[in-house]
Amino acid sequence: MLGELREKARARLDPVHWDYFEGGAGAETALAENLRAFARLALLPRVLRGAGPPDLAVRLPGAPAAGPVFVAPTAFHTLAHPEGERATARAAAAADAVMVTSMAATTAVADVAAAAREVRADAAVWFQMYLQPRAGVTEALVRRAEQAGCTALVVTADSPVFGRHSRDDRNDFHRLPPGHVTQNMLGLPGAPPGRPLDIAMSPELSWADLRRLRAATGLPVWVKGVLHPADARLAADEGAAGVIVSNHGGRQLDAVPAAVEALPAVAEAVGGRIPVLLDGGVRSGADVVAALALGAAAVGVGRPVLWGLAASGEAGVAQVLAELTGQARHVLTLCGARDCRDLTPDQVVPRGPEGMRRWR
Ligand SMILES: Cc1cc2nc3c(=O)[nH]c(=O)nc-3n(C[C@H](O)[C@H](O)[C@H](O)COP(=O)(O)O)c2cc1C
Numbered sequence: 001m002l003g004e005l006r007e008k009a010r011a012r013l014d015p016v017h018w019d020y021f022e023g024g025a026g027a028e029t030a031l032a033e034n035l036r037a038f039a040r041l042a043l044l045p046r047v048l049r050g051a052g053p054p055d056l057a058v059r060l061p062g063a064p065a066a067g068p069v070f071v072a073p074t075a076f077h078t079l080a081h082p083e084g085e086r087a088t089a090r091a092a093a094a095a096d097a098v099m100v101t102s103m104a105a106t107t108a109v110a111d112v113a114a115a116a117r118e119v120r121a122d123a124a125v126w127f128q129m130y131l132q133p134r135a136g137v138t139e140a141l142v143r144r145a146e147q148a149g150c151t152a153l154v155v156t157a158d159s160p161v162f163g164r165h166s167r168d169d170r171n172d173f174h175r176l177p178p179g180h181v182t183q184n185m186l187g188l189p190g191a192p193p194g195r196p197l198d199i200a201m202s203p204e205l206s207w208a209d210l211r212r213l214r215a216a217t218g219l220p221v222w223v224k225g226v227l228h229p230a231d232a233r234l235a236a237d238e239g240a241a242g243v244i245v246s247n248h249g250g251r252q253l254d255a256v257p258a259a260v261e262a263l264p265a266v267a268e269a270v271g272g273r274i275p276v277l278l279d280g281g282v283r284s285g286a287d288v289v290a291a292l293a294l295g296a297a298a299v300g301v302g303r304p305v306l307w308g309l310a311a312s313g314e315a316g317v318a319q320v321l322a323e324l325t326g327q328a329r330h331v332l333t334l335c336g337a338r339d340c341r342d343l344t345p346d347q348v349v350p351r352g353p354e355g356m357r358r359w360r
């Protein structure tokens with residue numbers, strides 16, 4: 001089903017925009033590995049546990065009762081569908097999925113949050129941001145997110161510079177076509193009149209900037225793009241609400257491991273002090289459950305949401321979220337789990353003859 005939506009999206013999209021959505025950095029090794037790493041994992045169910053139908057709700061800072069699948073932040077949804085982020089937000093709200101809206105969205109955060117709340121008054125919309133070096137810009141964005149009613153901020157930390165997307169270079173896709181605007185970047189300090197401020201990425205950022213952000217808001221602050229266990233520990237020490245294990249869907253450093261391969265060590269380093277989320281390569285309910293068993297509290301999906309959106313707008317995103325959540329429910333039941341926390345890392349083994357080695 002996801003495969004069908006993907007093909008429909010590919011057929012509908014301008015090939016240059018398809019390449020932007022679908023592509024990764026460099027040789028696209030990390031992108032491919034995100035999928036292959038899940039394919040290398042098998043699940044070991046537990047039996048006769050009297051678990052009953054699983055309760056899928058997860059409790060997170062900024063989302064007290066959401067499903068285990070969230071919408072990872074992706075830019076430029078109006079390239080996929082004229083209703084853009086509004087359609088995504090409505091589908092996410094209807095599915096009880098947290099929507100993380102991107103600072104590079106083509107719809108203002110206030111309009112994204114309002115669309116979600118039309119469907120569900122308590123819908124959780126989080127605002128993703130790249131901390132901006134120019135004075136006052138980050139603060140202004142934080143105020144907008146707060147006023148929009150966002151319940152958490154997500155700071156993307158894996159982007160000290162823009163990733164080099166080989167397909168975008170080949171297609172010379174480096175600016176939005178007319179009619180598509182990064183609305184969040186309008187009217188900020190330093191923005192040219194009527195035009196959006198360019199999003200800056202800065203290699204100068206440090207934990208001190210995160211501290212300043214935390215001092216400037218009462219919202220929980222997640223750190224996205226953590227792969228090294230030591231950084232996860234630092235994030236917990238620094239008061240982050242949680243970390244998102246992610247290699248940016250293979251769009252930043254191409255030399256990194258798959259997200260799900262980085263997860264166990266991060267979960268261990270954090271030791272339950274803060275929740276750990278994961279995104280990258282999640283394409284099935286079994287992938288969701290494997291990540292939960294390896295220590296994720298919830299998992300994000302990026303490209304599949306864009307496929308749904310491009311294929312059939314809000315209904316397509318709803319289909320993607322329903323499919324993944326429905327599969328996750330089925331797999332949890334087959335694994336004998338009561339809920340999303342009722343799984344242990346020993347229930348995930350490598351595929352192949354070595355998989356059961358530790359029990360021999
Ligand atoms: C087209 C596209 C745009 C993205 N834009 C952003 C963004 O604006 N901010 C961000 O933190 N991550 C961004 N990401 C990364 C996603 O949040 C997420 O880490 C990744 O897509 C997960 O991998 P998946 O696509 O395999 O599910 C983007 C990813 C894609 C594919």
Ligand SMILES: CCCCC(=O)C(=O)O
Nearest residue numbers: 074075104163199248251
């Ligand atoms: C300024 C847009 C950044 C989008 C992004 O993070 C990506 O395409 O991966």
